[in-house]
Amino acid sequence: MRSSALDKGLRTGVIFGIVIAIMFLIGFTVTGAGLVGKLFGVSSSYNTPPLTFFVIFMVLMGAWAGITAAARSLTEPDTLKRALTAGASAGAVSGLISAVVGFIFGTLNANAIDPRTYLPMVSPESTKLFLMNQSPLTGSLMLLGVLTVSGAAAAGLSFYLRTHDGVKSGARNITESVRKTIRSEGVARVTNSPYARYGFWLLVAALLIILPRTWGGYWNYVFGTVGIYIILGLGLNIITGWAGQLVIGYVAFFAVGAYTFALLTAPEPHNLTMNFWLALGLGVLAAGISGLLIGLPILNLRGDYLAIVTLGFAEIVRILLKSDLMTEYTAGPRGVRDIAGPTLFGRSFVSDVDFMYLIIIAVLVVTFIAYRLQNSRTGKAWYAINLDETVARATGINAFASKLLALSLSAAMAGLAGVLFASRNQFTGPDDHALMVSINVICLVIVGGIGNIPGVFLGAFALKGLPEILRETENYRLLIFGVLLIVMMRLRPEGFLPAKRPVLEKSAQTSSKEAQP
Amino acid sequence: MMLHVENLQVYYGAIHALKGVSFHLDKGEVVALIGANGAGKSTVLKTISGLLRPREGSVTFEGQVLEEVPPQDIVRKGVIHVPEGRKIFPRMTVTENLEMGAYIHADRAAINRDMESVFERFPRLKERRNQLGGTLSGGEQQMLAIGRGLMAHPSLLLLDEPSMGLSPLLVEQIFDIIQDINEQGTSILLVEQNAQMALAIADRAYVLETGKIVMQGTGDDLLQDSSVIEAYLGGH
Ligand SMILES: Nc1ncnc2c1ncn2[C@@H]1O[C@H](COP(=O)(O)OP(=O)(O)OP(=O)(O)O)[C@@H](O)[C@H]1O
Ligand SMILES: [Mg+2]
Numbered sequence: 001m002r003s004s005a006l007d008k009g010l011r012t013g014v015i016f017g018i019v020i021a022i023m024f025l026i027g028f029t030v031t032g033a034g035l036v037g038k039l040f041g042v043s044s045s046y047n048t049p050p051l052t053f054f055v056i057f058m059v060l061m062g063a064w065a066g067i068t069a070a071a072r073s074l075t076e077p078d079t080l081k082r083a084l085t086a087g088a089s090a091g092a093v094s095g096l097i098s099a100v101v102g103f104i105f106g107t108l109n110a111n112a113i114d115p116r117t118y119l120p121m122v123s124p125e126s127t128k129l130f131l132m133n134q135s136p137l138t139g140s141l142m143l144l145g146v147l148t149v150s151g152a153a154a155a156g157l158s159f160y161l162r163t164h165d166g167v168k169s170g171a172r173n174i175t176e177s178v179r180k181t182i183r184s185e186g187v188a189r190v191t192n193s194p195y196a197r198y199g200f201w202l203l204v205a206a207l208l209i210i211l212p213r214t215w216g217g218y219w220n221y222v223f224g225t226v227g228i229y230i231i232l233g234l235g236l237n238i239i240t241g242w243a244g245q246l247v248i249g250y251v252a253f254f255a256v257g258a259y260t261f262a263l264l265t266a267p268e269p270h271n272l273t274m275n276f277w278l279a280l281g282l283g284v285l286a287a288g289i290s291g292l293l294i295g296l297p298i299l300n301l302r303g304d305y306l307a308i309v310t311l312g313f314a315e316i317v318r319i320l321l322k323s324d325l326m327t328e329y330t331a332g333p334r335g336v337r338d339i340a341g342p343t344l345f346g347r348s349f350v351s352d353v354d355f356m357y358l359i360i361i362a363v364l365v366v367t368f369i370a371y372r373l374q375n376s377r378t379g380k381a382w383y384a385i386n387l388d389e390t391v392a393r394a395t396g397i398n399a400f401a402s403k404l405l406a407l408s409l410s411a412a413m414a415g416l417a418g419v420l421f422a423s424r425n426q427f428t429g430p431d432d433h434a435l436m437v438s439i440n441v442i443c444l445v446i447v448g449g450i451g452n453i454p455g456v457f458l459g460a461f462a463l464k465g466l467p468e469i470l471r472e473t474e475n476y477r478l479l480i481f482g483v484l485l486i487v488m489m490r491l492r493p494e495g496f497l498p499a500k501r502p503v504l505e506k507s508a509q510t511s512s513k514e515a516q517p
Numbered sequence: 518m519m520l521h522v523e524n525l526q527v528y529y530g531a532i533h534a535l536k537g538v539s540f541h542l543d544k545g546e547v548v549a550l551i552g553a554n555g556a557g558k559s560t561v562l563k564t565i566s567g568l569l570r571p572r573e574g575s576v577t578f579e580g581q582v583l584e585e586v587p588p589q590d591i592v593r594k595g596v597i598h599v600p601e602g603r604k605i606f607p608r609m610t611v612t613e614n615l616e617m618g619a620y621i622h623a624d625r626a627a628i629n630r631d632m633e634s635v636f637e638r639f640p641r642l643k644e645r646r647n648q649l650g651g652t653l654s655g656g657e658q659q660m661l662a663i664g665r666g667l668m669a670h671p672s673l674l675l676l677d678e679p680s681m682g683l684s685p686l687l688v689e690q691i692f693d694i695i696q697d698i699n700e701q702g703t704s705i706l707l708v709e710q711n712a713q714m715a716l717a718i719a720d721r722a723y724v725l726e727t728g729k730i731v732m733q734g735t736g737d738d739l740l741q742d743s744s745v746i747e748a749y750l751g752g753h
Contacts, residue, residue, distance in 0.1 A: 377620075384617050387606040394566060394600055396592035396621040396669065 004076055009086040012069035013093025013151075020061055020094060020147075021101045024130050027121030028476060032057045033129065035470065048125045051133055055146060062150030065090040070155035072162070083159035084152055091151020098147065099140035102127070106136030212356035220352035222468040224424060227359035228417045229464045232441045233448070233456035234370045235413025240442070241451035241499070242379060243406040244386030245299075246307040249314030250414055250441055252294075253287045255433035257415025258422040259321065259330060260286040265340035265423075269331050276342045280419050287415020288408045295407040300400045302389070306407075314435060321430040335429025339422050355424050362420060366413055370453050373409070382406055440464070447488055449495025458496055519544040519579055519704055520565070520596075520673060526573035527557075527564050534560045536728040537574070542673070547695070547705045549715040549736065551749055552725035558708040559601055561725070562675045565706070566598035567591040578673070593621050595672035601681065601708070603658040605665065607651025611642050614650050614661055618668030628668070635664040638694060656687045663694070673704045680711045692718055712749040716740045724749070 023029050033054035040053070066087030072078050105127045108115055115122045131139025161167050181187060190196050212220055232254065239245050261283035264274040274282075294313055298305045320326050322333045330336070341350030342358055349355075373379050381402045384392040393399050422428040440463060448459025462484070488496065520542040527535040534557050542548045550558050563569040565576050567588035576583040583591055606614050615635060619628045636643035639660045645653060650661060659679060666674055679695065680688040692714050699705050699718075709715035716722055719736035724745065732745065739745045 380617065381620070383609070384606060384620075387608055388604060390568065390600060391604045391606065392617075393568060393588045394592070394598045394604075395617050395665065396589045398587065398589040 003082075003085065004073065005070075005082040005086040006089050008073070009069045009089030010093055012065055012086075013090040013095075014097070015094075016061065016065035016068075016090065017094035017097025020058075020098045024098070024101060024105075024126070025119055025122060026476075026479075027123070027126055028479075029054065029057070029130055030126045031476065036060075038470075048129055051129065054129050055132065058143065058146050059150040062091045062094065062147040063154030065094050065147070066151030066154035067158045069151070070158060078159070078163065080156065080159055083155045087155020088148055088152035090155075091148040092144065094151070095144035095147030098130075099144045102130050102143055103136045103140040106131045106139060110136060208360050209357075212353045212360070215356075217352045220356045222465060224352075224356055224359050225468075226460050226465045227356075227363045228421050228424075229441065229444060229460040230363050230457055231366050231413055231417040231420070232437075233444050233460050234366050234453065235410045235417070236441050237445050237451065237453070237456055238370070238373065238382070238413070239403075239406045239410040241445060242374070242386060243382040243403055245403060245406070246304055247310045247407070247410065248307045248438055248442070249310035249312065249435070250410070251433050251435060251437040252310060252314035252317045253291055253411035253414035254418040254421070254437060255314075255317050255321065256290045256411075257283040257287040257418030258428045258432065259336070259418075260415070261419040262336040262339045262422045262428050263330065266331075266336045266338050268337065269328060273340065276340050276423070279340070280416075280423075283419040284412050284415045287418065288412035291408040291411025292404060294411075295404045299403045299407065311435075314433075314438060318430050318433050318435075321433070333430060335427055335432075336422075337427050339426045339428065341423055341426065350426075359420055359424075362416060366416065367453065374453070378402065378405065443485065446495060447484060449492075449497035449499055451499035452495065452497050455495050455497035455499070462496075518542070518577075519546075520706070521577040522561070522565070522574070523577070524574040525561070525564060525571045525576070527560055527569055527571050534728055535564070535571070538725070538728070538730055539574075540723050540730060540733070542704060542706055545699075545702070545704055546720045547699050547707060547718055549707045549709060549712075549719035549722040550725055551709055551712045551715055551722060553748070554710075555727075556725040557728045558725055559677055562598055562600075562677050562706070562708060565591075566596060566675060568598070589621075592669060595670065596675065597666045597669045597671035597673070598675040599662050599666040599677060599679070601677035603655060603662055603681075605650040605653075605658050605661050607649065609650055611646045611648055611650060611653070611661060614665055615642075615668050618665035621669060631668050631670070635667055638667075638697075639664055656683050659683065659691065663691075667698070671703050673706065674698065675706050675708075677708045678710060679707070680709065680714065688714060712745070713740075716745075 020029075023032065030048060033049040033056075036057045037049045037053040042050075042053075069086040069090035070083040073082070076082060105115060105122060109124050109127050114124075130143070132142050133139075134142060212223075215223065232250070235253075236247065236250050239247050261279050263270055264272050264279040264282060265276065267273060294310060295306070298309050321330050324332055326332060341348055341355070343349070349358075381392065381397045384395065384397055385399050385402055389399055418428075421432070425432075444459035444463045445456060446459075447462060448455030448457070467480070492498070518541050522541065523539050525535045525538040526533075538557070538561060540548070540550075550561060552558050560569065564571050565578075565583065567583065567586060567590075571584055574584070578591075578594060578596055581594070583594075583596070586594075606617060609617065612632070615632050616628065619631060622628055636646070641657055642660055642664060645657065650658065653661060659681070663676070663679060666676075676695065679691050683691060688711060695705060695707065696718050707715055707719065716736040716739050722734065722736050722739050723730050724732040724739070732739065732742070734742070740750075
């Protein structure tokens with residue numbers, strides 16, 4: 001009978017081998033090596049990264065395979081031999097698969113056959129890197145060796161770490177003492193004192209004022225986008241996170257805000273050149289009203305009509321904006337240009353830094369409103385409707401009006417985001433308002449933790465900021481999205497920061513204390 | 518007459534659920550509505566509380582016509598519906614659930630007083646005040662649903678199968694509580710499968726069969742009636 005350690009190793013190895021092969025076929029091996037390089041502070045965005053980084057990347061993959069395969073088993077005693085067998089076999093099998101793939105493509109390259117007709121990402125350079133700049137045979141053998149050794153080594157190491165009390169209790173002692181310090185009274189006194197809180201907020205304020213000045217144009221652009229998506233996320237969170245009504249075509253309200261603002265301030269096609277702040281208000285208002293009008297006929301229906309209707313609405317808006325039919329009114333497929341930037345007391349402030357401040361202020365205002373709403377009577381009513389609409393109505397909540405209010409507020413916030421977006425780019429066209437924007441916002445709300453305000457911030461950073469920081473991964477954004485969503489659904493089904501529902505009743509808790517003599 | 522229901526005709530799409538139901542309830546009464554599964558008992562309550570609209574007929578409460586009034590305003594008139602099936606907010610705590618019951622009231626101090634009196638009536642809920650509603654046992658959830666109804670200060674309480682799925686001991690307890698609520702001045706329209714118990718505490722009762730009232734009388738009368746015994750009390 002085959003030992004279960006070997007069995008586990010073989011199966012894990014096959015999975016990791018296939019993953020590595022696919023990574024190679026979609027060109028992710030180069031990206032992965034580039035990311036490793038970035039960790040070491042070497043920026044190598046657009047050229048093939050050095051071999052060392054690729055080897056490190058492969059060692060990490062092998063180690064991952066080894067650790068996975070050598071995880072403690074419930075049915076077998078945990079011995080070093082078992083761990084090493086599982087780790088080495090997992091590494092070897094994944095190495096074998098990688099080696100075969102590398103050998104095939106290396107040979108193709110040597111015979112001047114370019115596989116890029118079918119696999120556009122398999123360039124000669126990436127194949128060469130995959131084979132560690134060696135001949136096909138040597139290269140694939142080295143790949144096999146690297147993965148086997150790293151798999152076995154990592155398995156052994158993980159076995160050592162989990163079986164040696166010295167290491168384990170050492171680590172535990174450290175975390176324990178750190179936790180104790182954090183919880184200790186002295187620290188608590190400092191963190192709970194009002195001065196600490198003021199100090200903290202002062203620090204945050206100072207950072208918010210100083211950082212945009214030091215970031216430079218590119219990062220101001222990136223974090224500006226994050227800010228705009230935070231506003232979108234907070235908005236969607238109202239109707240979807242709190243009131244529980246799925247809205248798929250959220251981008252429609254973004255478009256209404258952006259276009260209202262654009263058409264009111266741009267010289268073409270209407271030459272209205274309205275004041276920035278007035279146009280901003282009207283953009284937000286128009287979006288809010290469009291939410292109201294969409295909600296009126298459907299929000300008294302049960303079920304997911306809202307999701308479908310908004311989806312349709314978003315597509316209609318985009319197609320109308322794109323059509324020649326409307327060119328006279330909306331500037332057609334080419335979009336609206338020369339949209340106004342903000343002015344204050346006659347001075348126009350359109351630099352990156354100025355605009356970043358504007359976005360920060362908008363984010364703060366929207367966050368404040370969101371917190372107020374969450375703790376309000378209306379917020380409770382939304383949550384009740386979300387949980388059980390029939391009972392909510394039986395307790396005296398006007399479900400229709402509540403949902404309508406939620407949708408209008410959500411739409412208005414999307415409108416604000418649209419205004420900021422159009423004004424910052426000084427341009428907006430139909431393609432800025434594709435459905436992908438909605439999907440991004442839904443994803444960021446879910447990833448962050450649906451119904452939770454800090455979660456929206458985290459989600460926006462993760463989905464809009466990280467991809468820019470990890471610039472190399474741009475082509476794989478959707479892949480990373482998908483992986484992130486799957487990982488999150490497995491590990492944290494309620495999002496990274498699940499909503500802690502507000503403590504609705506403080507006075508009831510104090511009265512319970514009074515009631516206990 | 519506190520509540521007067523006249524010739525109610527209610528449809529679910531093509532299904533004709535109530536075919537001309539008429540009955541009344543006087544102030545201070547406990548009136549029971551009994552009948553087999555699917556007879557239309559819950560439909561009657563939903564129509565009174567405004568969750569459903571009748572196609573024909575009228576509901577009059579203390580001289581005011583209700584059938585055009587939206588449910589949230591019916592609640593404000595003091596007609597409180599406790600729906601069937603332990604309908605509570607599963608992801609809110611006991612306290613929060615009770616608070617939602619007082620949604621139409623604004624006076625904080627009064628709400629806290631009401632909550633204490635609900636806790637007095639249901640000490641079990643008090644022990645579990647910070648537990649999520651969804652994690653309560655079935656009986657506790659039923660108590661919570663009734664407690665939530667009381668938080669709104671009902672002058673007429675519509676109870677839909679409060680004893681459903683409860684152990685015999687708890688059933689007795691719930692019926693004692695219902696009687697007690699009634700004695701403190703709340704009129705009660707009680708829908709029940711447990712006809713024996715319902716008729717025992719009801720001043721008057723109606724028997725509903727496939728959307729029609731087929732019999733009425735005082736609770737005691739119906740308890741003696743042979744056809745009622747046959748159909749609803751499991752007698753021979
Ligand atoms: N939402 C609905 N859609 C369609 N038909 C419905 C709906 N709700 C109830 N009905 C139908 O209306 C009739 C009366 O239902 P109702 O719930 O009032 O019965 P009930 O007397 O309360 O029964 P039970 O004792 O089982 O609760 C039944 O035939 C039922 O199938
Ligand atoms: Mg029923």
